[in-house]
Amino acid sequence: MDETPPRLEIRNLRRCYDGRVVVDDVSLRVMPGQVTCLLGPSGCGKSTTLRMIAGVEMQDAGEIWVDGNLVCDTVTRVPPERRHIGLMFQDFALFPHLRVGENVAFGLEGDKAQKAARIEKLLNRVGMGRYVDAYPHELSGGEQQRVALARALAPRPRIMLMDEPFSGLDNRLRDGIRDETLDILREQDTAVLLVTHEPEEAMRMADEIALMRDGRIVQQGAPYNIYNAPADRDSVAFFSDINVIRGTVQGALVETPFGQFLAPGAMEGQAVEIVIRPQHIKIDFDRNGRGPHPTITDGAAARGIVQRARFMGSESLVEFRMDHDGSILKATVPNVFLPARGKPLWLMIRRDRCFIFPVGGRQRA
Template identity: 65%
Template structure:
């Protein structure tokens, strides 16, 4: 997909999107609802054409602003969140629906796929006799039956309960890799993208804002919004002066930003450390964790295998969160000191600059 755009009634919902899929690789389109993920997938499938840009499959042009080859002629498999099984057909005929060739050849392919998805012996059942997880596996078998070169999946696991979802996702991923198809998976769940993807395309307002491996997307976010999409984040504000930004957690080097620029120091709660405030034995600054800052406990919650503690910080009253392994439930009002892993903190220009127009000094 190259420079793809799509307009609806004069409103652009996908803008200048470029993305390549590779056989045997799972690419996730990740982003909030309404950001253009499903529209991108429909253009890849041929369900609708682009307003601008091109789609090529294996070097062949299949869509541009003037024409669009339909899905059935593109060698693509489609899976949607409602599974879209034919209620009047049994499982065998649902899976065989898109197949051509001899009757025996089609039956052999159906039996092979039902066995691989763990539904051997279910061929004579109807969709209403199946659980949600079983219906999902039938939909997967049907999409894979014609051996598509590309598998396009629009939130196919969203209708499953959490108890089943992880196991079915893992089995689906295993089968997709065995088939060697290029996979494009649309999801709004970061955990799902991290679990399944070889590559994540993070979308926002119709554009890909960051593209890379899950580890890179998570550990090197392009901006505060990208970091916050994967987990809670803490934000400390500061102003650049002489190549650094002073904060209650110590100074951060910001040589690429101009003096006077508003910046945000962004860090995740799991990268914080809490200690009791002991005036006679204070926590000392370290290279790894910087300067500790004091706050008062506002709330503490046990989350199963970890605890979430919120502090109102002494320096400005802002609320910052820390995740602590195990059970740690200090009473409200307990003074604690927080420090953070400086190598896991990110410095970004503030989203709304009030002091300078060009914080990166790109006009120089």
């Protein structure tokens, strides 16, 4: 039996502006009912990629396929309105002079009765049925978002492209509306490609994340894998604060104040960085300043002096100036922990939670 083709597939997309490469050899696949997030900092090429897929901008190289059919390369181009692709943006883009029902009907085909039935069904599904005769300015931001979703779904798109669609909403509304939107899209078996610069949003929403930087996809996979097996130091730092301990490989080992670390694959004499997130710095409360006693899991302890402690709501963030080189390390501790400035404490690090990267290179396990 033939394998089901991806609902959306882009192959080696490239786009340049005035000789500057904005999107560089980008490829990805999105299956029906799957949510993929293009995640990356502002200016990395995410929105340009979406515009090329939608057909409002032409690529300089590469191909776009929908359900196994070529819709665009540098010779063939199916117009945007025939690609069966829906669009949702941050500003909702509702027509202010049209009522809610008229906004949803815009672009719908069929007779009057068919359109009315489709509008009623969609507005009821998004909880906006009673607002069919309201104007957009009479609605809250969350209500406008629901109308924009209904309008995007009305033509039954196979693919939904979403460019930061929830960033204009209050935090208290965002999670609920975001979850409702994705539930509806999955019910419709729609392939979703969503652009965001917020790692937490991508982790919450995506079945798969494509991490972009400087116009390229640097890593792609399930959120768990992207977070726990990052491609490089910048990938770790994009998802959280990091601590960096530097060293040099000698005999496949890196000597640090926290003990020795294996650096498989790194060359003898190569400079490396040991990267660890603040939540994996362990404060050794049982040591009481008696000095380091190495363990297999956590290595040796190193002493730091508290510089600052802040309560962040569900955890406390404590900054230490380390005795061995004066560097600053950050640790997070669950609940309230606010030691006084100047207090010495012994720190250990979770070796199984560290990432070791050759300077200027990719991860080494």
